[in-house]
Amino acid sequence: MQRTRIREILASEAGGPVLLKGWVRTRRDSKGFSFLEINDGSCLANVQVVADHTPELLPALEGVGTGAALAVSGELVESPAQGQRWEVRAASIEVYGLADQEAFPLQKKRHSDEFLRTIAHLRPRTNKYGAMLRVRSEMALAVHDFFRQRGFFHVHAPILTGSDCEGAGEMFRVSNLEAEKAAAMPPEVRAAEEFFGRPAGLTVSGQLEAELMALGLGSVYTFGPTFRAENSNTPKHAAEFWMVEPEVAFADLADDMDLAEGLVRHLVRHALDHCAADLALFGNFVDKTLLPTLENILARPFARLTHAEAIAVLKASGRSFEFPVHETSDLQTEHERFLCEEHFKRPVIVYDYPKEIKAFYMRLNDDNRTVAAMDLLVPRIGELCGGSQREERLDVLARRMAEYGLPEEPYWWYLDTRRFGSVPHAGFGMGFERLLMLVTGIANIRDVIPYPRTPGHLEF
RNA sequence: UCCCCGGUAGCUCAAUCGGCAGAGCGGGUGACUGUUAAUCACUAGGUUCGCGGUUCAAGUCCGUGUCGGGGAGCCA
Numbered sequence: 270m271q272r273t274r275i276r277e278i279l280a281s282e283a284g285g286p287v288l289l290k291g292w293v294r295t296r297r298d299s300k301g302f303s304f305l306e307i308n309d310g311s312c313l314a315n316v317q318v319v320a321d322h323t324p325e326l327l328p329a330l331e332g333v334g335t336g337a338a339l340a341v342s343g344e345l346v347e348s349p350a351q352g353q354r355w356e357v358r359a360a361s362i363e364v365y366g367l368a369d370q371e372a373f374p375l376q377k378k379r380h381s382d383e384f385l386r387t388i389a390h391l392r393p394r395t396n397k398y399g400a401m402l403r404v405r406s407e408m409a410l411a412v413h414d415f416f417r418q419r420g421f422f423h424v425h426a427p428i429l430t431g432s433d434c435e436g437a438g439e440m441f442r443v444s445n446l447e448a449e450k451a452a453a454m455p456p457e458v459r460a461a462e463e464f465f466g467r468p469a470g471l472t473v474s475g476q477l478e479a480e481l482m483a484l485g486l487g488s489v490y491t492f493g494p495t496f497r498a499e500n501s502n503t504p505k506h507a508a509e510f511w512m513v514e515p516e517v518a519f520a521d522l523a524d525d526m527d528l529a530e531g532l533v534r535h536l537v538r539h540a541l542d543h544c545a546a547d548l549a550l551f552g553n554f555v556d557k558t559l560l561p562t563l564e565n566i567l568a569r570p571f572a573r574l575t576h577a578e579a580i581a582v583l584k585a586s587g588r589s590f591e592f593p594v595h596e597t598s599d600l601q602t603e604h605e606r607f608l609c610e611e612h613f614k615r616p617v618i619v620y621d622y623p624k625e626i627k628a629f630y631m632r633l634n635d636d637n638r639t640v641a642a643m644d645l646l647v648p649r650i651g652e653l654c655g656g657s658q659r660e661e662r663l664d665v666l667a668r669r670m671a672e673y674g675l676p677e678e679p680y681w682w683y684l685d686t687r688r689f690g691s692v693p694h695a696g697f698g699m700g701f702e703r704l705l706m707l708v709t710g711i712a713n714i715r716d717v718i719p720y721p722r723t724p725g726h727l728e729f
Numbered sequence: 730u731c732c733c734c735g736g737u738a739g740c741u742c743a744a745u746c747g748g749c750a751g752a753g754c755g756g757g758u759g760a761c762u763g764u765u766a767a768u769c770a771c772u773a774g775g776u777u778c779g780c781g782g783u784u785c786a787a788g789u790c791c792g793u794g795u796c797g798g799g800g801a802g803c804c805a
Binding site for chain 2: 295297298299300301302303304306317319334335348349350351352353370371372373374376377378379380381383384386387439474495497499500501502503504505506507510511512513514591592601602603651652653654655697698699700701702703704713725
């Protein structure tokens with residue numbers, strides 16, 4: 270007999286013989302029989318197994334408690350008691366693996382996030398992390414869904430890179446040389462000895478390569494791991510995270526903002542439609558305001574305003590901020606939160622930033638002071654997407670690189686795309702984990718990625 | 730990296746002015762014929778994060794290290 274997943278068992282229309290396999294969440298004993306709540310990860314809900322203390326079943330129940338892995342075959346029947354429609358009346362139980370109750374760290378009670386992080390190898394067996402992982406999978410599918418519907422192609426940008434200064438953060442160095450020997454080598458000897466014949470690192474962004482492919486395929490996106498060696502110790506930064514980076518030819522900043530807003534709306538809609546049970550868990554136990562927050566995101570268009578207008582709003586607010594508001598400075602976290610949580614009470618897109626505070630590849634506006642950049646801010650998390658129209662004019666791009674002190678030679682291929690058939694184009698990056706934080710209400714990035722990599726942490 | 734807060738039983742936490750180390754949950758044993766984080770009774774369980782110091786006496790005060798959390802910066 271083939272095993273049936275609990276998700277399907279609970280959706281059954283009729284009873285009958287059934288084989289299920291999973292892990293015991295709780296066991297309750299009465300005189301003469303036991304209740305076992307079994308979960309197999311296929312959905313949030315458990316199925317209740319009723320096991321009579323018969324001569325056949327009683328020995329199998331010996332030592333079975335929270336965490337034990339079992340196969341149960343029996344009869345799916347309508348449950349006579351409140352609380353569940355179906356239950357399984359066990360005919361035989363096979364134990365795959367017991368879990369010593371003295372030593373098994375997961376108990377049938379609420380655990381703190383901090384504790385569960387220390388046992389991340391067992392976290393997938395909890396309601397909250399099981400739900401998170403199912404939503405994560407569903408959201409990844411929805412990303413591909415969104416872009417496919419719009420004629421985008423999924424492209425793979427390299428993870429190993431030789432571009433030293435993409436301007437997006439500190440890079441992890443990659444080398445196949447023994448560290449001590451390499452350190453003793455003079456730089457030119459070392460470069461020659463390196464696997465790639467030059468310094469290499471892990472990508473901090475697939476954007477530049479995505480641009481190259483957009484300028485041929487039209488509309489592309491990357492969706493892959495990204496690495497930043499920043500010593501950031503915050504609930505929204507990780508050293509390894511997944512980023513979605515669309516890049517669109519023949520598109521300007523307005524198109525870019527429409528795309529970002531469309532993506533976020535699509536993903537929130539998809540979560541509400543396809544992950545209802547898991548989202549309800551987050552709404553009950555993680556963030557009481559989650560579902561209203563998500564509905565509110567869908568209810569109205571996002572607010573859009575220029576950086577200059579944002580500064581004016583902040584100044585007019587009469588609020589005293591810890592960091593004073595200034596025309597040429599970037600928005601601080603407190604400013605971002607004021608804008609979307611208090612002033613607009615919805616997601617906000619800020620665009621046209623002063624050129625001094627943004628990257629070299631962003632398109633210079635006609636005012637010569639600002640660039641066509643945009644940040645999409647959401648309540649609680651802050652920056653979810655950051656993007657821009659790219660500078661497609663060779664002379665302006667070269668001048669901007671010079672202003673940033675960047676040598677042209679390593680970027681010859683990037684500049685070539687502006688030399689041959691250059692077109693206006695735009696794109697952005699969306700932090701996938703930050704999206705998951707938005708959709709689940711989970712407050713720490715370490716809890717929306719299975720095995721988080723942060724400064725000093727490489728366990729599991 | 731900077732600022733603030735914390736580390737006490739397996740987990741979550743209490744312990745008054747520096748004066749005998751405590752609870753709930755979880756575990757174990759037993760009871761109960763339909764439980765829903767079952768209930769009831771009994772029971773075991775401690776290097777109070779490490780090191781050093783002050784004191785008759787330190788979970789409590791001081792120094793230092795370490796780990797965790799929150800905030801900031803960097804950004805997605």
